[in-house]
Amino acid sequence: MLARRNPQLNAHGELIHLLSIEGLPRAVLTQILDTAGTFLSVNDRDVKKVPLLRGKSVFNLFFENSTRTRTTFEIAAKRLSADVINLDIAKSSASKGESLLDTIANLSAMHADMFVVRHSESGAPYLIARHCAPHVHVVNAGDGRHAHPTQGLLDMYTIRHYKKSFNELTVAVVGDIVHSRVARSDIHALTTLGVPEIRAVGPKTLVPGDLRDMGVRVCHDMREGVKDADVVIMLRLQNERMSGAMLPSAGEYFKSFGLTEDILALAKPDVIVMHPGPINRGVEIDSRVADGSHSVILPQVTFGIAVRMAVMSILAGNDA
Amino acid sequence: MKILIRNGRVVDPASGRDEAADVAIAAGRIVAIGKVPADFAPDRTIEADGCVVAPGLVDLAARLKEPGPGALESELAAAAAGGVTSLVCPPDMDPPLDEPGLVDMLKFRARKLSRCRLFPLGALTQGLAGAEITEMMALTDAGCVGFSQAEATMRDNLTLLRAMQYASTRGYAVWLRPKDPSLSGGVAASGAVATRLGLSGVPVASETIAIHTIVELVRQTVARVHFCRLSSAAGVELVRRAKAEGLPVTADVSINSLHLTDVDIGYFNSDMRLTPPLRQGKDRDALRAGLADGTIDALVSDHTPVGHDDKMLPFGEATPGATGLELLLSLALKWGNESRLTLAQSLARVTSDPVRVLGEALGSLGQSAGRLVEGGVADVCVFDPQAEWQVTPEALHSRGKHTPFDAASTGTRMPGRVRHTLVAGTLAWSAATEANAA
Numbered sequence: 001m002l003a004r005r006n007p008q009l010n011a012h013g014e015l016i017h018l019l020s021i022e023g024l025p026r027a028v029l030t031q032i033l034d035t036a037g038t039f040l041s042v043n044d045r046d047v048k049k050v051p052l053l054r055g056k057s058v059f060n061l062f063f064e065n066s067t068r069t070r071t072t073f074e075i076a077a078k079r080l081s082a083d084v085i086n087l088d089i090a091k092s093s094a095s096k097g098e099s100l101l102d103t104i105a106n107l108s109a110m111h112a113d114m115f116v117v118r119h120s121e122s123g124a125p126y127l128i129a130r131h132c133a134p135h136v137h138v139v140n141a142g143d144g145r146h147a148h149p150t151q152g153l154l155d156m157y158t159i160r161h162y163k164k165s166f167n168e169l170t171v172a173v174v175g176d177i178v179h180s181r182v183a184r185s186d187i188h189a190l191t192t193l194g195v196p197e198i199r200a201v202g203p204k205t206l207v208p209g210d211l212r213d214m215g216v217r218v219c220h221d222m223r224e225g226v227k228d229a230d231v232v233i234m235l236r237l238q239n240e241r242m243s244g245a246m247l248p249s250a251g252e253y254f255k256s257f258g259l260t261e262d263i264l265a266l267a268k269p270d271v272i273v274m275h276p277g278p279i280n281r282g283v284e285i286d287s288r289v290a291d292g293s294h295s296v297i298l299p300q301v302t303f304g305i306a307v308r309m310a311v312m313s314i315l316a317g318n319d320a
Numbered sequence: 321m322k323i324l325i326r327n328g329r330v331v332d333p334a335s336g337r338d339e340a341a342d343v344a345i346a347a348g349r350i351v352a353i354g355k356v357p358a359d360f361a362p363d364r365t366i367e368a369d370g371c372v373v374a375p376g377l378v379d380l381a382a383r384l385k386e387p388g389p390g391a392l393e394s395e396l397a398a399a400a401a402g403g404v405t406s407l408v409c410p411p412d413m414d415p416p417l418d419e420p421g422l423v424d425m426l427k428f429r430a431r432k433l434s435r436c437r438l439f440p441l442g443a444l445t446q447g448l449a450g451a452e453i454t455e456m457m458a459l460t461d462a463g464c465v466g467f468s469q470a471e472a473t474m475r476d477n478l479t480l481l482r483a484m485q486y487a488s489t490r491g492y493a494v495w496l497r498p499k500d501p502s503l504s505g506g507v508a509a510s511g512a513v514a515t516r517l518g519l520s521g522v523p524v525a526s527e528t529i530a531i532h533t534i535v536e537l538v539r540q541t542v543a544r545v546h547f548c549r550l551s552s553a554a555g556v557e558l559v560r561r562a563k564a565e566g567l568p569v570t571a572d573v574s575i576n577s578l579h580l581t582d583v584d585i586g587y588f589n590s591d592m593r594l595t596p597p598l599r600q601g602k603d604r605d606a607l608r609a610g611l612a613d614g615t616i617d618a619l620v621s622d623h624t625p626v627g628h629d630d631k632m633l634p635f636g637e638a639t640p641g642a643t644g645l646e647l648l649l650s651l652a653l654k655w656g657n658e659s660r661l662t663l664a665q666s667l668a669r670v671t672s673d674p675v676r677v678l679g680e681a682l683g684s685l686g687q688s689a690g691r692l693v694e695g696g697v698a699d700v701c702v703f704d705p706q707a708e709w710q711v712t713p714e715a716l717h718s719r720g721k722h723t724p725f726d727a728a729s730t731g732t733r734m735p736g737r738v739r740h741t742l743v744a745g746t747l748a749w750s751a752a753t754e755a756n757a758a
Contacts, residue, residue: 007587022516101632121634122518123588131632144636145518184518213512 007129014318017129017138018311020147021188029192033157035310036303042079043305052313053082056113060086062141063100063119068277069141072301073116073150076308082114100124101131108133114312115139122146122181137315145179150311151276152185154304156193158296159231161303162272166193170268172225173216174201174257175235175284176246178208182276183235191215201225202257205246222257229267234259234275237284250283260286264294272296321363321745322346324356328368328702332375332692333668343373345698348745353694364747366740368702374667376405376699376741377652378674378690380572381548382623382645384438385719386413386426395625395645396435398718400749402621402646403701403738406689407436408678410495411443412470418443418454420462427463435748437689437699439678441468441495444483448472453483456492465681466493466546471595473501477533484543493681497548498530498555499596507636509551509597513582519636522597527555535562538569546677547571550616551596553606560615570677571615573607574622575644575651579732580604580724590631590638591724594622611669612659618674619655621648625720643720647711649703650734651725657735663705698745707737 006023010016015028042050058077060070070086077084089103098106100119107115114137117125122144129138142148156166163169171190177183177200190198191214198216200207201224211218219225226232242250264271273285273294281287290297325343330353332338337353344352344360352360382399385391399407411417417426417440430438442464446452450473459467467487474480487494503526508514510521531547535558538545550556550573559571576594581601585592592598610616624641631638648670656666675682675690682689688696710733713721725732741749 099629099632100634119634121636123636124634126588127590127632127634143518144634145520147518178515181518184516208515210510210512210515214516 007126010318010320015314016318016320018149018315019125019129019138019140021149021152021185021192022147024192026192026194029153029156029189032153032307032310032314033160035314036157036306039306039309040303042309043302048079049081050079051081053077053080053316056082056316057111058082058084058114058116058312059107059112060084060116061089061107061118062087063089063117063124064142066118066142069118072304073141073308076305077312079305080309080312082312100127104128104132108136112136114315116141118142120144134320139311139315142181144181145184146181147185148181149185150304150308151182152189153311154300154307155186155233155274156189157303157307158274158300159272161299162296163230166190166195169195169230170197170199170228171195171231171233172199172201172229173233173235174222174225174259176206176237176241177202177211177235178206179238179241180235186233187214187216199225199229203247222263223266226263227266229271232259232264232267232271232273234273234285236276236278237280242283254283258284258286259289261288261292264289274300277301322361323364323366323742323745323747324360324362325366325368325373325700325702328371328373330373330692331663331667333664334672334691335693336664337692338662338664343692343700345742345745348698350692350694350696350698353692366702370706371702371704371739372663373692374701374703375671375690375692376701376743377403377648377670379404379407379621379623379645379648379670380618380674380677381574381620382407382409383625383641384409384413385625391719392429393433394717394719395623396430396433396438397749398643398645398716399436400741400743401717401738403649403703403741404645405436405699405701405741405743405748406439407645408439408441408465410468410470411441412448412472416443416448417441417464418446418448420455420458423459423462423464434743434746436743439463439465439682441466443467444469444494445474445479450474451479453486456487457490460490460492465678466495468495468548471497473499477537481537481541484537484541484545488541488543491544491680493544493546493679495546495548496534497596498527498534500526500529503529507593507597508585509582509599511582511600513585517585517588524552524554524599527552527596528558531555531558535567535569538562538567542568544568549574549577549596549620549622550607550610551577551599551603553603556606556610556615560610563615570617572618572620572677573611573616574620575647576622576642576724577604577607578611578619578655579651584724584730585635588635589729590633590635591642591722591726591729593635593638593640594642595640608655608659611655612661617669617677619648619652619669621645623718623720625718626722628721631722641720642723643716643718644723645718646716647723647725647734649701649738650709650736653705653736654734698742700742701738702740703736703738705736709734709737
């Protein structure tokens with residue numbers, strides 16, 4: 001039953017890799033959010049550094065390109081005084097025929113302490129965590145459609161910052177849920193933290209009924225989905241989904257599931273609007289909403305640094 | 321060579337025989353069961369106390385990983401070690417089995433090894449490209465027992481209709497894995513697990529649409545069709561109805577689909593990356609019930625050796641397939657035990673029933689393969705039903721070391737251990753010899 005044990009936790013239940021929110025106890029999530037709170041002030045100092053990861057090497061392994069996420073991890077690691085090595089292996093190693101595990105073995109031999117991994121295949125960070133040296137920690141920075149746990153955590157930090165508690169909230173996640181690792185991580189985090197109503201909103205091609213098994217209410221109507229919500233999380237609609245068999249056009253999508261001021265008026269008066277970025281103005285969200293008083297899209301980015309610092313510092317303190 | 325198997329429990333599913341008896345073998349055939357002539361002087365005696373003496377297993381789906389130096393040797397050794405005395409291999413080798421010369425060569429090489437009888441399926445279309453049909457008559461003369469597209473798809477339904485018409489001219493069986501090409505691109509079964517793990521799904525409709533289409537073409541052509549590797553409850557139900565209608569169809573299920581579900585994927589365990597994908601609990605239950613009531617005729621290993629490097633990849637990129645020849649007997653027994661079947665009933669699905677599926681394609685061998693009858697061929701599997709074991713990759717004879725039933729993966733306890741395998745009255749494998757050699 002070895003393969004069944006949650007590979008993210010050691011025998012003491014401490015976090016040794018961050019691969020998915022799923023299966024993490026509430027206490028671990030709370031610990032990360034609390035720790036992030038203490039790092040938020042570091043970002044406001046003149047000297048934005050703490051020595052927690054001094055002498056440690058953090059390797060950013062991006063098998064799939066993402067300048068934005070990679071940069072936030074890089075900033076977080078540097079603020080913890082780690083040495084950061086960015087490897088754009090998006091296609092280079094693979095095109096030379098090197099296997100994923102050979103790449104990992106090579107980098108482990110360079111005495112890496114932490115791998116921050118983004119990969120286009122769901123589950124790839126699990127494979128890496130299973131086969132890297134025992135002292136190396138793996139952080140999933142997004143794998144296929146599966147998980148993006150640091151985004152999920154920064155979303156939880158943002159919600160807690162504005163709403164204080166999770167216990168009475170209604171949260172709507174809107175858009176391309178079936179292809180979204182952010183949505184999956186958000187849903188797992190929200191259920192673990194005790195949010196009583198989580199809605200997944202979108203057309204049936206993007207919001208499959210199977211999601212009910214993850215503890216969400218599936219809504220195929222935007223008005224029903226947003227009504228009385230405390231939090232609305234909009235997802236980015238990828239360009240390749242804007243036309244074809246999933247959706248007829250970006251225009252029809254915006255009309256039926258775009259977030260406009262009129263729709264947002266159905267939510268609670270103090271609703272917050274979130275988005276993992278980058279946003280498509282006029283596709284999933286109207287500019288007036290994105291830039292409006294309910295939007296917390298930019299604070300999310302700021303919190304993201306603190307949350308990633310928290311994750312890395314906690315991992316560095318735990319042994320396999 | 322005369323062999324006497326003494327004091328075993330002889331179980332012959334076809335006749336229902338289940339009794340303590342000696343079995344005498346001479347010149348490749350069974351000469352006596354029970355009353356062994358007093359003047360029978362064996363060259364070798366196998367003591368079978370506490371063991372079951374059963375017909376050698378007949379596996380309707382085992383890939384041999386041909387070509388490749390030593391591949392045939394290792395996989396046929398795996399068959400013998402698993403008690404499998406006859407196996408059917410699909411035509412998706414490199415090159416595909418679409419010419420009589422290739423079939424001749426394969427049969428010749430297998431015969432020289434004398435580990436296991438090999439019955440190839442010919443390619444239904446040239447190069448398995450799904451467009452032009454093969455020389456089925458010449459391929460049959462070379463030894464093919466049916467025709468298949470393996471995992472390749474047909475170009476269109478017209479080509480499938482023509483291929484079935486042509487095959488039915490001579491009563492050749494067409495073996496098809498029911499899947500819709502446009503719906504079968506995913507890496508896991510559609511459902512809650514695939515959705516949660518973010519894996520692309522293969523809906524049940526992939527299987528049912530294909531079965532509907534094929535059944536409709538069977539109605540038109542009366543071609544003999546064998547459905548390979550059913551994976552869903554809905555698929556089982558469609559085959560049940562087709563059989564009730566009297567259509568000439570049969571079906572099999574793999575050991576993997578019979579025992580596992582998509583939940584076993586766990587944390588992206590690539591040993592669970594299989595084709596067809598593992599489905600949900602209700603599907604597994606229906607497959608088990610279908611195999612028990614005879615809707616599904618045979619249990620197959622779906623043996624597919626996959627190299628280590630091809631499994632050490634993210635789930636979606638890993639090559640589908642698992643080793644199975646050495647697990648078939650135990651997993652048939654496990655299913656039988658759990659379904660409260662008699663030993664004869666569970667063994668029937670891996671002996672006499674698969675022979676029935678092959679039918680006339682086996683020629684005179686069809687009279688006695690998969691059975692224990694006086695005068696019949698001596699293909700025998702002697703196993704200890706009380707022995708329990710766990711799968712450790714390094715102990716397998718096959719070059720394919722990956723299986724979902726790995727002790728380190730699911731920790732499955734495997735009932736029953738093969739002690740001796742005889743093919744045509746010759747010892748093809750023996751646990752005792754192997755222990756001595758080691």
